[in-house]
Amino acid sequence: MSDTFEPVIIGFTCNWCSYRAADLAGTARVKYPPNVRLIRLMCSGRLDPTFVLHALANGADAVMITGCHPGECHYIEQNYKALRRFLLLRRTLAGMGIEPQRVQLVWASAAEGARLAEEIARIVEEVRALGPLHWPTSTDLYGKPFSEEEAFSVTKETSAPAEVNA
Amino acid sequence: MSANEKPKFAMYWAAACGGCEIAVLNIGEKILDVDANFDVVFWPVAMDAKYKDVEAMPDGYITLTLFNGGIRNKENAEMARLLRRKSKILVSFGSCASEGCIPGLANLSSRQEILDTAYGTLTTDNPDNIRPQYSYAAPEGELHIPEFLPFVQTLDQIVPVDYYIPGCPPESHQIGAVVDLVIQALQGKAQLPPPGSVIGAGGSTVCDDCPRKRHEKKIKEFVRIQQIKPDPDLCLLEQGVPCNGPATRNGCGALCPQAGAQCIGCYGPAEGVTDYGARLITAFASVIDADDPQEIERILDGLPDPVGQFYRFNLAASLLRAAKPAFTGK
Numbered sequence: 275m276s277d278t279f280e281p282v283i284i285g286f287t288c289n290w291c292s293y294r295a296a297d298l299a300g301t302a303r304v305k306y307p308p309n310v311r312l313i314r315l316m317c318s319g320r321l322d323p324t325f326v327l328h329a330l331a332n333g334a335d336a337v338m339i340t341g342c343h344p345g346e347c348h349y350i351e352q353n354y355k356a357l358r359r360f361l362l363l364r365r366t367l368a369g370m371g372i373e374p375q376r377v378q379l380v381w382a383s384a385a386e387g388a389r390l391a392e393e394i395a396r397i398v399e400e401v402r403a404l405g406p407l408h409w410p411t412s413t414d415l416y417g418k419p420f421s422e423e424e425a426f427s428v429t430k431e432t433s434a435p436a437e438v439n440a
Numbered sequence: 441m442s443a444n445e446k447p448k449f450a451m452y453w454a455a456a457c458g459g460c461e462i463a464v465l466n467i468g469e470k471i472l473d474v475d476a477n478f479d480v481v482f483w484p485v486a487m488d489a490k491y492k493d494v495e496a497m498p499d500g501y502i503t504l505t506l507f508n509g510g511i512r513n514k515e516n517a518e519m520a521r522l523l524r525r526k527s528k529i530l531v532s533f534g535s536c537a538s539e540g541c542i543p544g545l546a547n548l549s550s551r552q553e554i555l556d557t558a559y560g561t562l563t564t565d566n567p568d569n570i571r572p573q574y575s576y577a578a579p580e581g582e583l584h585i586p587e588f589l590p591f592v593q594t595l596d597q598i599v600p601v602d603y604y605i606p607g608c609p610p611e612s613h614q615i616g617a618v619v620d621l622v623i624q625a626l627q628g629k630a631q632l633p634p635p636g637s638v639i640g641a642g643g644s645t646v647c648d649d650c651p652r653k654r655h656e657k658k659i660k661e662f663v664r665i666q667q668i669k670p671d672p673d674l675c676l677l678e679q680g681v682p683c684n685g686p687a688t689r690n691g692c693g694a695l696c697p698q699a700g701a702q703c704i705g706c707y708g709p710a711e712g713v714t715d716y717g718a719r720l721i722t723a724f725a726s727v728i729d730a731d732d733p734q735e736i737e738r739i740l741d742g743l744p745d746p747v748g749q750f751y752r753f754n755l756a757a758s759l760l761r762a763a764k765p766a767f768t769g770k
C-alpha cells in the first residue's frame with residue numbers, strides 16, 4: 275500500500291471516560307493522528323453493532339470502540355455487554371472477510387489521555403498496513419454489474435468473462 | 441378497463457427453489473378466488489407463456505405481479521425490470537426476492553469458487569472439466585445463456601417494489617389473507633397499505649408469538665439442539681439453543697419453537713431492524729453469562745458459523761451484502 279494512504283477510522287467513545295480522555299489529550303497537547311473521527315455515546319453499552327456495520331459499509335476503513343475500564347462503567351455493567359457484542363461481531367466480520375484489526379475495542383479512563391493517544395496511533399498504523407477497506411457498498415463499483423444497459427445486453431453477449439470460461 | 445375485463449395476475453420465479461409457487465398453490469380453494477377475480481396472464485410454473493408475450497403487453501398492464509426469487513443472473517435482472525414496467529403492483533414475494541435467502545449465502549463465495557464447487561469437486565463426474573459457456577455455436581445457430589452475476593441481489597436493489605411478503609416460503613394462510621385484501625381493494629371495499637409495507641406478516645417478533653417461557657436466564661454455553669433434551673416449555677435461547685426469534689418478524693405463528701426447533705429466521709428482520717445479524721448479535725450477547733474475555737470466547741466457540749447463524753436468509757439484504765470473495769472475485 276502506498277505511504278499516502280490515510281485510513282478513515284470511526285471512533286465510538288463513551289461520554290464518561292474515553293471521550294474525556296480524548297479531550298484531555300487535546301488540552302494537554304498530546305499529539306495523535308487525525309484519522310479518527312470521534313462519535314460520542316453515553317456509554318459503550320449504547321453501541322449497536324449496526325453502527326459498526328454502517329461505518330464499514332459506507333467507507334470507513336476501521337472502527338474503534340472505547341469504553342470505561344471493566345468495573346468502572348457508569349451504568350454498572352454495560353461495558354461487559356459491549357465486550358460480548360464486540361467479540362461476537364468480530365467473529366462475524368471475520369466470516370465476511372474483514373480483518374480483526376479493523377474493529378478494535380479499547381478501555382480508557384478519563385485520566386488516560388496519553389494512553390488513548392498511543393492506542394489511536396497504534397490502530398492507525400495497523401490499519402494503514404492493511405490498506406483501504408473500500409467496501410463496495412461505499413463505492414459506485416457496487417451495483418455496476420447491474421446497470422440497466424448491461425442487464426439488457428444478455429442477448430448481445432458474444433463472449434463470456436474470463437473467470438467463467440477458466 | 442372495461443366492466444367485464446378482469447384484473448391481470450402474474451407470478452414469476454427468479455433465483456428461487458419453487459417453494460413459493462407451491463405455497464401459493466397451497467392456499468386451497470382460495471386459488472379459485474384468484475381465478476374468479478383475475479386473468480392469469482403470465483405464470484411460468486402453471487402455464488405456457490413466453491417472455492415476448494410479456495414484452496408485448498402495454499406498460500402497467502398487469503394489475504398484480506408476485507415476484508419470487510433473488511437476482512442471481514442477468515435474466516433475473518432483466519425480468520425484474522420488465523415486470524416492473526408491466527405491473528401496477530409489484531410484490532417482492534418470499535425471502536429470496538426480499539432478502540436473498542439461501543441462494544444469497546452464495547454471497548460468501550466468488551463466482552469461481554461456486555463454479556468450482558458445482559463442476560469440479562471430487563464427487564462431480566466431469567473428467568473434461570467442462571464449464572458453462574455464455575455462448576455456444578450449435579449447428580442451428582448461436583446459443584446464449586445469461587451471465588452469472590458476481591453476487592445475489594434482492595429485487596428491491598434492482599427495481600422499486602410496492603409490497604413485501606416475507607417467509608421461506610410465506611405461510612399459505614398469510615398468502616390467502618393478502619389475496620383477499622387485494623380482491624377487496626380492487627372492488628373498492630378495502631384500502632391497500634402504504635407502498636413499501638410488509639404485508640402478510642406481523643409487526644413484531646417471533647418471540648412475541650412464542651408460547652415458551654422466558655426468565656431472563658443467562659447461559660454458560662451454546663448447544664446444538666440435538667445435544668440436549670430441551671425443556672418443551674422454556675425458551676430455547678435460555679437453554680443455550682441459538683434461536684433467532686428475537687430478531688425475526690412474526691407471521692408464521694412461531695411454528696418452529698412450537699415444534700421443538702429453534703427459529704432460523706425465515707420471516708426476515710422484524711419491523712425496525714436495519715441489519716438482521718446486528719440485532720441478533722445484540723440479543724445473543726445479552727444472554728451470555730460471562731464478563732471475562734477468554735470465558736466469552738469459549739462460549740462463542742459454541743457458535744461455529746456466526747455468519748450462517750446470523751444471515752442465513754438475510755445476507756444479500758444486510759448492510760455489507762456480501763463477503764469479500766464475492767466482491768473481489770478472490
Ligand code: SF4
Pocket residue numbers: 646647648650651652654674675676677678683684685686694697702703
Ligand atoms: S428465543 Fe426462540 S424459543 Fe425463546 S421465546 Fe424467542 S422464539 Fe421462543
Ligand code: SF4
Pocket residue numbers: 608646688689692693694695696697702703704705706707708
Ligand atoms: S419460527 Fe422462524 S424459521 Fe420457523 S417458520 Fe417461523 S420465522 Fe420461519
Ligand code: FES
Pocket residue numbers: 288289290291316317318319340341342346347348349352353
Ligand atoms: S459509562 Fe463508559 S462504558 Fe459505560
